[in-house]
Amino acid sequence: xxxxxxxxxxxxxxxxxxxxxxxxxxxxxxxxxxxxxxxxxxxxxxxxxxxxxxxxxxxxxxxxxxxxxxxxxxxxxxxxxxxxxxxxxxxxxxxxxxxxxxxxxxxxxxxxxxxxxxxxxxxxxxxxxxxxxxxxxxxxxxxxxxxxxxxxxxxxxxxxxxxxxxxxxxxxxxxxxxxxxxxxxxxxxxxxxxxxxxxxxxxxxxxxxxxxxxxxxxxxxxxxxxxxxxxxxxxxxxxxxxxxxxxxxxxxxxxxxxxxxxxxxxxxxxxxxxxxxxxxxxxxxxxxxxxxxxxxxxxxxxxxxxxxxxxxxxxxxxxxxxxxxxxxxxxxxxxxxxxxxxxxxxxxxxxxxxxxxxxxxxxxx
Numbered sequence: 231x232x233x234x235x236x237x238x239x240x241x242x243x244x245x246x247x248x249x250x251x252x253x254x255x256x257x258x259x260x261x262x263x264x265x266x267x268x269x270x271x272x273x274x275x276x277x278x279x280x281x282x283x284x285x286x287x288x289x290x291x292x293x294x295x296x297x298x299x300x301x302x303x304x305x306x307x308x309x310x311x312x313x314x315x316x317x318x319x320x321x322x323x324x325x326x327x328x329x330x331x332x333x334x335x336x337x338x339x340x341x342x343x344x345x346x347x348x349x350x351x352x353x354x355x356x357x358x359x360x361x362x363x364x365x366x367x368x369x370x371x372x373x374x375x376x377x378x379x380x381x382x383x384x385x386x387x388x389x390x391x392x393x394x395x396x397x398x399x400x401x402x403x404x405x406x407x408x409x410x411x412x413x414x415x416x417x418x419x420x421x422x423x424x425x426x427x428x429x430x431x432x433x434x435x436x437x438x439x440x441x442x443x444x445x446x447x448x449x450x451x452x453x454x455x456x457x458x459x460x461x462x463x464x465x466x467x468x469x470x471x472x473x474x475x476x477x478x479x480x481x482x483x484x485x486x487x488x489x490x491x492x493x494x495x496x497x498x499x500x501x502x503x504x505x506x507x508x509x510x511x512x513x514x515x516x517x518x519x520x521x522x523x524x525x526x527x528x529x530x531x532x533x534x535x536x537x538x539x540x541x542x543x544x545x546x547x548x549x550x551x552x553x554x555x556x557x558x559x560x561x562x563x564x565x566x567x568x569x570x571x572x573x574x575x576x577x578x579x580x581x582x583x584x585x586x587x588x589x590x591x592x593x594x595x
Contacts, residue, residue: 246560246563247591248555248562248563248564248565248589249275249564249565250272250275250565250585250586251273251564252264252267252268252273252276252566252578253278253304253469253568253578254268254276254277254278254292255571256279256282256284256285256288257283261278261292262292262295263575264276265292265295265296265299265301267576267579268299269297269298270594271582271594272583272586272593272594273582274299274300275299275300275301275302275332275564276300276301276302277304278292278303278304279304279305280303280305285303286320286323289301289302289327289331290326290327293323293326293328293330294326298330299330300330300331302332302334302407303333303335304407304467305335305336306319306336307335307336307337307338307342307343307347308335308336308337308358308361309338309343309347309349309354310338310346310347310349313361313364313365313368313385313387316335316361317365317369317372321369321372321399324399325396325397328401329399329401329402331404333365333405333406333407334407334427335361335362335406335407335409336408336410337354337409339500340354354414354415355417358415359418359421359422360382360384361385362406362422362423363380363382363422365406366406367387368387368390369403369404371390372396377390378390406425406459407423407425408423408425408426408427409426409427409428409429410426410429411432411501411503413444416440416444417444417448419445419448420444420445420448420449421448421452422457423459423464424459424464424465425465425467426441426445426464426465426466427467428466428468429469429501430469430568431492431495431501432468432541433504433541434540434557434558436507437468437561438561440503440507442466445464465563465564466561466563467562467564468566469565469566469568470542470543470567471488471491471492471541471543471568472542472543472567472569472578473489473542473543473544473569473570474543474546474550474569474577474581475546475573475577476574480574481545481546484573487570487571488538488544488570489530489533489538490526490529490530491570492533492537492538493532494521494529496517496533497514497517497518497529498518498521499514501514508537508540510537513532513533516532517532543557547577547580547581548584550567550581551581551584551585551587552584554581555585555588555589559588559589565585566578567581
C-alpha cells in the first residue's frame with residue numbers, strides 16, 4: 231500500500247482517478263431501481279448496507295438486474311454471524327453475480343451484537359482478525375477442494391463434507407473490506423483485509439494523521455510476512471456526507487438533515503476520538519448529554535459551520551463534486567456520496583457524474 235499523499239500537495243496527471251461507488255437503500259422496493267440506475271450511469275460499485283434488511287439477499291436480487299457493476303455490502307455485521315454463515319451468504323452472492331461480490335464487514339457495537347443478535351462480544355478487533363482468516367479458509371476449501379482445517383481462539387471450522395460444499399466460482403474469491411474508526415479496528419483492516427471502509431464521520435485530518443498511516447504500517451507488515459491476500463491492491467473507500475440540491479429550498483432541507491446527522495454522530499462516544507483530533511471534545515460532551523435527555527432538536531444548532539465543513543461538503547452539485555475531488559483525490563481509492571435519506575434519489579448519481587468529469591473519465595453510453 232502506498233503512503234498517503236500530502237493533502238497540501240497539488241494533484242497531478244499521475245493522481246489516480248477516484249473510483250465511484252453508488253449507495254443504494256436495502257429496502258426491497260427501492261434496491262432494484264437503484265441498482266439499474268447505478269449501472270446505467272456508470273458507477274463502479276453498488277453498495278448496500280445492513281440496516282433493516284439483509285444486504286446479501288437484496289444484492290443477489292440486484293445481480294439478476296445488472297451485468298457488470300460490482301456488488302458490495304457496506305457493511306454487513308460480521309459478528310452477528312459465524313464465519314461459516316457469512317461465508318455461505320457471500321459465496322452465494324458471488325456465484326449469482328458471476329464473481330462481482332465485494333464483502334464489506336463491520337463489527338457493530340456491543341449492545342447490538344449481544345442484545346439484538348444474541349452473539350458473543352469480546353476483544354472485537356482480535357475476533358475480527360481471526361474472523362477474516364476463517365472466512366478465507368472456508369472459501370479456499372470450497373474453491374480448491376482441500377480439507378477445511380481452521381482452528382483459532384474464537385472459531386473452529388474443521389468439517390466440510392462434499393454435499394455441503396458449494397461449487398467453485400470461476401473468479402477470484404471475493405475481496406473483504408473492513409470498516410473501522412478506532413485505532414485497533416483500523417490496524418486490523420490493514421493487517422488482514424483487502425481494503426478499508428471509512429466511516430462518513432471522518433475528517434481529512436483524522437484520515438491523514440490517524441487512519442492512513444496505521445493502514446500503511448499494518449499492510450506493510452502483512453506484505454513482508456507474505457500474506458497470500460496481499461497480492462491484490464489495498465483499497466481505501468470513503469463515504470462523504472453531502473448536502474446538495476438543485477434549488478435553494480432543496481439545498482436548505484438537505485443542509486439541515488446533514489447537520490442533524492452530524493450532531494448524532496458527534497454525540498456518540500465511539501466517534502469522540504475523531505472530534506478530539508480537532509480539539510472539539512467539549513462539543514462531544516455537550517451533545518452526548520443532550521442525547522441522553524432526548525433533546526434531539528437542540529443538538530443540530532451546536533454543529534456550527536466550522537464543524538460542518540470539517541466532516542461534510544455542501545453546495546451545488548458541481549461545487550460538492552469539486553470539493554470532494556479536492557479533498558480526496560490521491561488519498562482515497564474510491565468514494566461514495568452519502569446524502570440524507572429523503573434526498574432525491576438521482577442527486578448522488580449527479581455528483582458522481584460531476585466527479586467522473588473532473589477526472590476526465592468518459593460518460594457512460
